[in-house]
Amino acid sequence: MTTTPPDEDGVAAWLRYAPLPASTAANSPAIDTVVVLGEEARDETSPVATAGRELVDGISKILGRAVALGDASSPRTSSTLVIGTRDAFSSLEGVPSSSSPSPLDHSDGYWIDPSSSSSSSARILGHDARGVLYGAFAYLSKLAQGELSVESAAWGSAPQAPVRWINQWDNMDGSIERGYGGRSLFFEGGAVRDDLARVKEYARLMASVGLNGIVINNVNANASLLSEASLRDGVKRVADTMRPYGVRIGLALNFDAPRTLGGLATSDPLDAAVVEWWTRTTQLVYHYVPDLLGYTIKANSEGQPGPLSYGRTLAEGANLFARALAAHGDGLVFYRAFVYDHHLREDNPKNDRASAAVDFFAHLDGAFLDNVVVQVKFGPIDFQVREPVSPLLARLRKTKAAIEFMVAQEYMGQQTHAVYLAPQWQEVLSFDLRVDGKPSLVRDILSPAGPFAWPTTGYTAVVNVGRDTTWLGHHLAMANLYAYGRLAWAPASDARALLDEWTRLTWSTDAEVVAAVGSLLMDTWPAYEGHSGNLGIQTLCDILYTHYGPSPASQDGNGWGQWTRADATALGMDRTVATGTGFAGQYPREVAAVYEDPATTPDNLLLWFHHVPYTHPLKSSGKTVIQHFYDAHYEGAATVQTFPARWARLRGKVDDARWAHVAFKLAYQAGHALVWRDSVCRFYHALSGIADDKQRVNNYKHRIPLAVPSPNVRLDGYSPVDARLPEAASGGRAVQTASMTAPGKAAVTLNVVDGVYDLAVNYYDTSVGRARYTLSVNDAAVGSWQGNLQDRLGHDFSAFLDGHSATRIYFRGVSLKTGDVLTIVGEPDGDERAPLDYVSVLPVGVVD
Structure with a gap:
């Protein structure tokens, strides 16, 4: 007889460390002592000491046995797990650095040898303190999934890129822009919260998937965060809370802070008083946060002031902050490439918001200081359900760049709909930009070993965790946060493999649960694209209001530039060089040639690059564009109708509390998918006047x-x-x-x-x-x-x-x-x- 697992609230997420079945536990390493080497073992703020505590807690929960914590003087047996940095092992254990495995040659890298004998103990070595912690979490992950046995071979890993960050869009009043999981973990009432317990748990989750930095406030920043009282009484406490997990914090800045907070007459980045104000302010920030990650800047975008407001270049604006940071260490300026005019005139056929990032930044390549990184959204518009890769990633050679993803599902169901985004990210990262006619996968460009050899590059993502016990508002949405961290560490990872890992850790190691959750979530992105907006038309949500439900008409007739140019005969943006906006020409030559011609443009981006009649036939199916719209919307919505029943089969195999939460969400999603399907199909049916071949639109006999x-x-x-x-x-x-x-x-x-x-x-x-x-x-x-x-x-x-x-x-x-x-x-x-x-x-x- 099977017993339903006890209820869980979701706060532990994938670090719940559920006990393994007795048969699996019996073949797992029988650790009873964790020995922590080096001086860092006695430093409670060190990730090495944290690793020791995490291993003791995790192993005891997973294997159901008492585990002791020891130091270098503790006796060793075959049941001992010894952890420490490579240097600590070299000085205390006689392990020469020169013989260390290659992952230990890289920052944050680790090496794990889980085997032991009468003469040796199991070991976790880190290149540095963070590497030890990452190794500890990797060990616990394998153990919790039932994949670590006494015969397991040694393994190691190191991250491809040094930047693996999160951007929180938290406001100081406690709200979160695009936040769907409750109020801010960090702020309330204009100040940092007294209770930072959940911030500590967030740092644990981040470290467990290799994330090493977080910008804690909204890019639409409140300048008062920089006041001394705020830094002393709040920001410092956040940094102290996250530091033991190897997570450094950064701040998003309001470009206009010299005026609004400092009382100056200007925020001109070349004004001496402004320069001096930022120098003093940055010195104050470092006084309270000596390991500051750096600053993130959103400027001259969506009405925000910036250097262009004063006739200065974006590089001159970024370099102002870069110089202030450089005086104190390795702090970075992440300057968002999300700069565009949101009052574009649609009646000008050359206007194109998609062109903005290259137009604003490409000509400044080389003008930015070494500690500036341009933060580039993965697509040219704004986290749509389908976009081409941003061409700016192929245009900045001397200036470092990092890619920006969005774990927050702003345009894709806002975490009320389950949409697993890792397959989309995997497609982006594996896209070949063909720089200089050579293979140039996006994930390789974002590597210090890539074609531009950027020493500082990597990954950022907008994440909107809140105080809800689900973190993101939906238990299934946490698969996206897990996958983002794992892809930022190893960007060639497979989206389904990551999903199966997450399921085993979050829900159950039961093969039926893993298969069912994996199958369901892998269907979510294609289904959402099907019933929301396909062929590259973008997500057809209401861009003028909540960005949630369907509103295809809202795309056009406004200055925001997310246009579809739909009329009674045709739709899609002509972005060709020959007859359109010219955006296609921003790509390297080989890629530009593909997108210039409808005959070679992939069907799933046809309407992104071309304005075509509704009757235009698709290469992939021979269907007309309008019939594909009808069919895709019905098929996508039909897939979503299967989700509640597929989840229902797992009742009793996962705990009732989380099962019921997901069941409710999926039932709602199934109903709202029909709203999407009907709204979009009705709109284009009325606009085009072309009937659905299958007579479904506006024909609901029940x-x-x-x-x-x-x-x-x-x-x-x-x-x-x-x-x-x-x-x-x-x-x-x-x-x-x-x-x-x-x-x-x-x-x-x-x-x-x-x-x-x-x-x-x-x-x-x-x-x-x-x-x-x-x-x-x-x-x-x-x-x-x-x-x-x-x-x-x-x-x-x-x-x-x-x-x-x-x-x-x-x-x-x-x-x-x-x-x-x-x-x-x-x-x-x-x-x-x-x-x-x-x-x-x-x-x-x-x-x-």
Whole structure:
């Protein structure tokens, strides 16, 4: 008989160290003592001492046995695990450095020999203190997955790149920009929080996957973070908390701080008073954080001031901070290449936001100081579901660069939808930019051994962990944070292999669980691309509002430059050199030639680079563009409909608390995928006037729209109302209570074949109230619910009846017959007037 595992809240994430099955544990190394070598063993702030504590805790939990912590004077047996830096081993154990394995020749590298005998102990060596800690976590990872035995061979590893950072977008008031997992771990009420326990746990998670740096505040920075009180009483404590895990902290700066905080008349980077102010401020920062990682700068972007505001170059702005940092050590300036005009005129066919990074930075190559790194988003726009690789990565030869990913799913479901992003990152990292006609994979460019030999390069990612016990708002979303860290360490890693590791560590080593979770999450990115925006059209979300739900019309007619140029006959951006914006010409010659021609451009980027008729045939299938849109949106949404049932099979194999959390999220995702599918297909059907070959769009035989006049539908206290976007409701209209206080009733007389059905109700759950609903058949209650998803989901909510707020709830296995009266009573709350779209009466197993 199997027993359901005990409930977990998710805080431990992949460091939960669940006990191994007895049969597996019996073949694992029988460690009973961890010996820590060197002076660092007595330094509680050293990653070496931390490694010792982590090993004692982890081994004892995984193997269910007592483990002691010792030092260099402790006796050794075959059950001893000895850890320390290469230098400590060399001086205390007689291990000559010259014979060390090659990973130990690199910063942060480690070597693990898990075997032992009567004459020797198991060993973990690190190139340096952080390397020891990374080796300890690697050892524990293998042990926790049941992959470490007494016969295991020695192994080692070193990171490809030195920069493996996180950017938190946390605000000092405790909110998080694009944060979907609760409030900030770091800030509240304009100051650093008193309780930093979760910050320590975050540092553990980071170190366990090899991440070594974090910028703790939003790039849209509050200058008051630099005040002495803030640095002394807050920032210093954060640095002290994370330091034992080898995590150094950095700060995002507000370029205008000399004026807003310092009281100067200008923030001109060449003004002597400004230079002196930043020199003094940086000296103060280092006084409280002597191992400062550096500064991250967002300037001249989205209304932010910057050097261009004063007629200076971006390099002159970056170098101001670089000089201030250089006086104190190895601090880096990470200058974001996210510089663009968000008031572009769409009527100019040459305007193109995608060109901005190269336009602003490429001509400055070599003008930046050595401790400046240009932080380049992986694609030219903004973390879309599909973008080409940024050409700027091939254009900066003398100036160092790092790539920026986004663990926060800003444009991809905001962690309410499960979307595993590592396959996308893997595609980006394996793309060949063909610099100078030679193989130039992105992951190789981002290596000190790459074609540009940047000694300082690597990886950053926007991460929005919060105080929610899930960290990111969804237990499955943590797969992205795990995979990001592992890819930043070893960018050639396989996305599925990383996912299976994460599953074994987070959920269970049971083969069925690993296979099911892996299969489901590997389907999520293709499915999301399918039902959101494909062929390179970008994510068709509402870019003018919450960036969450569908709104294809929002892409055009504004200055933000995420245009699709969709009209009645064609869609897509012409980015060719010959007839378009010229963006394709920013790539090296061989890549540019591929993108210049629709015949050679991959179909999945066709609409990124070319403006084509809806009837343009695709190379991959022969389908027209518009038919591919219809089919992809239906197929993507259909895949998502399988997620709840696939997860349901794991009930009892994982703990009930986390199982229920994920089950709820996946059920919501399945309903919202239909909202996406319908909204996008309706929009392009109306715009193009071209029918779906399969007659699905606007043809839902199981649905009963409540705002469409029908003799079978009777409204009492409900009135029709326009949806904020016509494609977000049946026929462009919904119903809501006529009164803000009195309930409404929608009654539907059914005409069905007698039988058992699933009832689905599509309604709108807005941010402006918590309406209540009751569903009954012939006055017998079937179920009730509340429109309170703003309390249960973390995404950016909408106040309107639109594609963000549209959702669905099911009541399954309801016996119905012709003449039955289905009634929904809605009770308004606040400004949410119990809005409804339609009811679906579905034969069991059918999805409309």
